[in-house]
Amino acid sequence: MYMTQCLQRMLQQDPEHTATVFAGRRQTYRQFGRRVARLAGALQHLGMAAGDRVGMLACNSDRYLEYIMGVWWGGGVLNPVNIRWSVAEIVYSLDDCATGILIVDAHFAPMAEAIRQSARQAPLFIYAGDGEVPPGMLGFEQLIEQAKAVDDAGRGGDDLACIMYTGGTTGSPKGVMQSHLNLWSACMPRMVDMPPIRGGRLLHVAPLFHVAGMARALIQFLAGESHVLVAGFDAGQVLQVIEQERITETLLVPTMILALLAHPDIDRYDLGSLKRLTYGASPSAGEMVEQVLARFPDIELSHSYGLTEACPVVSSNLPWNHTPQARKCGLSRSVGRGGLGVNVKIVDPQGHEVPRGTVGEIIVRGPNIMLGYWNRPEETARALRNGWLYTGDAAYMDKQGYLFIVDRLKDMIVSGGENVYCAEVENVLARHPAVAQCAVIGIPHAQWGEAVHAVVVLKPGAKTDAEQLKAHCRAYIAGYKCPRSVAFRDQLPLSAAGKVLKRELRKPTL
Known part of the structure; x- marks a missing residue:
């Protein structure tokens, strides 16, 4: 179970299928795979050894997907940097897990000098934007052009795949360690619950540094389908791309969905290709659901609940729970039931399972649960107890196993x-x-x-x-x-x- 296997499969079975579309650039899986293998070779030449961390501070793009697969192909570990962080927060994450290489795009290149000056050990910067390479950096395109392709390192199973930093109640971010097996085990059950759309074209709007955005990208790779990307959310641009690229599905947070629905030109676009919409990152979205289904009555609408430590999905509320009947009986307000391979319980403060309908803390067990927090054994021990992840979220479970979140134990x-x-x-x-x-x-x-x-x-x-x-x-x-x-x-x-x-x-x- 190694995450580059899906790329290997497409290179063997359907190399001319469209892999990525971004800003006028289109490439097949054959072209994408060639660039990934060369990027891996370039990173190894720059000193990336097995298990070394490589960061990326950038908006969504085809190069971001090349970074994900290229680092893994070369045997490294991802450290996707939150693009909304301050320099101090970025430097903390880089120093914390000794990230030696940082890829930046044009938007974030101006932050490089401040990062260089503040970091305990300045990373090697690679510029993944268009145009002239800034002084003191190496060029992403030049590296790929000059590098020799290398064989897939084939790291998988319990090997560390990425460190994703999430906010912490102690005041500094925690590095969530995810293995290849964790990611694989999170993606495959979701594909069972929601089988991929044949010939599907996924629009990446949610940022790829987020575990939700990355996991959805991995599912698309596993399905062998096409990725269409926009750098960030702009309602008008998203509507335009859905029409132009015949997008079949996307993942959005409710604030994005509401902005699309409120766009004055929405009725000017042909959005008939959109078959599926997944939403998350909101405690409650009842009114939004009604608005979406009023505008797109035939769309498959689903909601996911999870957290970075679960890579990320714990439960899913699938399209059949968004029908008029399900909404009337309240199932659309649930966050769904635990996915395949994910055990979910509601427990009291002593860790004992509570009766159905009783509020307690959600705890989760399964192969998708993180390895732990980077260099934080005490916090890892508090979060992972007897094989269970304590989420800090308060909820109750009904007789059918549906979860209803009522509050957050975490502040x-x-x-x-x-x-x-x-x-x-x-x-x-x-x-x-x-x-x-x-x-x-x-x-x-x-x-x-x-x-x-x-x-x-x-x-x-x-x-x-x-x-x-x-x-x-x-x-x-x-x-x-x-x-x-x-x-x-x-x-x-x-x-x-x-x-x-x-x-x-x-x-x-x-």
Whole structure:
């Protein structure tokens, strides 16, 4: 079970099938495979040995897919960098797992010097954009052109495939270690639940640095079908590409879907090719589901629940639970049932399974569950107990095994499909010299689902305002993590143990 086997199969069985389409560039699997083998050779020549980490800081493109397969073909390990991170966060992830090579595109090349100056050991930069290669970097295209193709390293099974950094309640990202077997075991059950569309053309809109975007790309490779990519989300461009490329399916977060539905020109496009839409990254999307099915009554609509540590899918709510009857009886509000090979239980704080209909914590076991957190044995031991992953999500299970999430045990906000950990934001706010105490919560937001809201107590005599605090946060963390609103109070509500009572902060003020 090695993830490059699907490319090997296509090179043998259907090499002239379209592999990628991006920005006017089209290539067959034969062309794609040739570039992958040469990229692997170039990376090995630059010093990448078996198990070494290679990062990519870039928007979606055909080169991003070449990076994924090329690193694995050469025996390396992926470190896909979150494109919404600040320089400090990027450097932390690179240093944490000793990433020696970083591929950047034109959009992120200007960050290279700051990364170089801040990193404990500066990575070797490869420029994967168009046009002239910036000073101090190697050219992605030149490397491929000059390199010799190498044989597939064939690393698989429990060999490390990637390290995907996710936010942590301790205030710094954690590197989730995923093996080839983890990824394979996550993708194959999804293909059983949702068999690939024959001749399907998948539009990649969700970012490939996200585990959901990468996993969906891997499923498309396993199916031997075509990838169409856009660099990022623009509603008008997405509608245009769906029509022009006859897209059959895509994966979107609810904020993207709502933007498409609200686009003033949506009725000008022929979207009849779109057969399937998968959505996720939202605690609740009931009204959105109604809007989608009103506009596309015949579409196969499915929802997935998961987390990076599960590579990522835990459960799926499939198209038959989006029918009028299923919506009427509430099944569309579920996050579905555990996938093939994934064991799911709801447990109490002592780890004992609770009766059906009783709220507890979701725990998961299966071959898709991560190897652990990079260099964090204590946090790994807390998350993985007796073979089970403790998700931190509160839910109940009905008699048919459907999961209904009711809250998050982890202190986390989902804003526009991105996870924001309150402790991380609070740690940054607390650095401001005027802040005595602070607490961060999520509040409802019409566009983003939830927005980051900070409640702040100032030090005696200190002065600041919301805009200054927002600017302070932007210097340390990504923009989507920064508070969108700030409230000032004389004191925070505390429990007898001195903990902030966030449930009190969430109550509406009169």
